[in-house]
Amino acid sequence: MITTLKSSKDVSKIVYVVDAAGFFAGVPLYLDKPSFTVEEVLKEVKDLSSRQALDLAVSASKIHIGGYTNEDVHKVIDLAKELGEYGRLSKSDIALLALTHNLLKGNYRVVVISDDRSVQNIALKMGADTLGIKRKEIKKPRRYVYVCKSCGYVATSPGTCPNCGIELTRKNWAGG
């Protein structure tokens, strides 16, 4: 799976950052490098078999609970706004991305394992690699805008058009 990674950072410093979907799929049990998650994600894993697998991984030190700072959170929010992903991230998504940012500062080569395209998008923008679980990951960051189909009003986050009151449509922004 990791043959698709493109980063030039030292392979010996690869770490994985795993979201709740990864735990449901049993991902940490076969990973060969240090794997991290955040408390917020652990709380999402409640069904018994996933929980048992996770407890096993934590006790075998296959999963580490990572920390992050307010600065990391602010960086994630800035990037989410820049890419048009703001408003599409849960609290645990933001925490997981803040952890990713923190690990990248430590010069780790970080691989974020998630099926969430918004999480993947921001991770890529930070310089992390991404790996999908049940569907193929995106490879390059994308910028989205929110457009009114009626009058052409453009916004950087989801919502309704201030002129027409209709729901804005998410669009991949092709401009420079």
Ligand SMILES: [Zn+2]
């Ligand atoms: Zn409009």
